[in-house]
Structure formats: structure tokens, C-alpha cells
Amino acid sequence: MQPLTLDFYQKYDTLTLAQRLLGCTLVHQSQDGTTAGIIVETEAYLTDDPACHAYRRKTKRNAAMFGPAGTVYVYQIYGMHYCVNIVSGDEGVGEAVLIRALEPTEGIELMEERRGYGMSSAEGRMSKEKPIRHSALSLRHVCNGPAKLVKAMGISIEEHNGTSLLAGNLKIYPSVLEEFEMMTTTRIGITQGADLPYRFYVTGNRFVSRK
DNA sequence: CGCACGATGCTCT
């Protein structure tokens, strides 16, 4: 199957793209191995939206948001975590879609290692996340948050910020979900623009960060 | 299960 093309990233406005990315698969082919997961939760950030990093002006941090659709925007948050976005809209306009959760499909052991957990085993999984090397991480908790999936997928600001999804080792493939219900809510963890209904997720999917 | 809180460092004001 072929990855999503420039046309796909360009033809939708940001709110629509955020919805169309649900069900698509994010794939990272790294030196350590390939990891992949189905996008099950997204949020849109528009240029006239006070929660958007590009709301005020172009800066060193948000520069990637002003690139062409299909550009990757990675930023650091709370001094210790990173989140990944898919840039959308016209070049020169700062808009993007935050990837908030993935349903892991490939390279699950590698994901768990990157998250700081030991080898995965069907029996060994614990219901709670424990910072002990020998315990495994419940699959449900591997990619059910924006910073968790960045770490699990091996995405980094140094390697990926400002790069294109059309070339390189990070790509998105078309939706594999036949039919699904989508839920729309307000976004999580923001104070500005908190009432805007710009969050979308696959209804009933257990890998979503929160209902 | 749910809620409260502290960690931690960069960016922009």
C-alpha cells in the first residue's frame, strides 16, 4: 500500500484533515526497527485559534507549522515531553493536527523498550504502569497520549521536526478502519480556546487517551 | 477506578 500523498494533506482544511487522519497508520522505520500504530485521536489547531502555537507569529519553535501540508511539527512540552503534529493548510499559514493517541500495530516490544519498560510478554503485562524494568506495560498504555506515542515511536525533535511525511522514515498510510463512529469534543489540557470542539477520536476505541 | 500533585526546562513576554 502507498503512503498518503501531498494531495491528501493539501485538499482538506485543518478540521477536516484532523478527522480524515483517524484510522490512518503512522509508521516509523528506524535503525532499531519499525513501529506503527493506527491514529485513533487527533486535535486541530487553527491559525485564528488562541491555543495554536502559531496564533501570534512565526518563531523559531513554531516555524515548522508554517511549512507545506504534510510537514512534521515536533515541540517540547513541560520541559520533558514531546508532541507531534501534522502540518496542514497552505504554506505560510500556521495550522496543524496534533496526534493524541495510537493503537499499536507493529513493533510493540520496541515501543515498550523506548517507553522504559522491559520485554513484553502476554502473561507479564500489568494493569498499572510501573517504572520497573522487568515488568511489562499494558498495551493500552503504550501510545494512549501525545507524549507517550512520540516516545514509543522513536520520534524526536532533532530528527523529525520540519521534515516531510512524503519523504524520509516517517510516513502515514491510508485508513484501515472500514467504518467507525467518530466523537467530537473540546481539546484536552489547554486553557485558551478551551471551548472549541476541535478534538476527534474513534468512538469506543480503547487506545484513546480519555473519553 | 479516579483525582491531585510534582517534575522539569524551554519559549516567549
Added chain:
DNA sequence: GAGCATCGTGCGC
């Protein structure tokens, strides 16, 4: 100097 598009722990139920 304030404010973060978060996460994991610890505690109570």
C-alpha cells in the same frame, strides 16, 4: 518570570 497541546505516582474508595 510565567506558562505550558503531559505523565506517572500515590492515595483514597
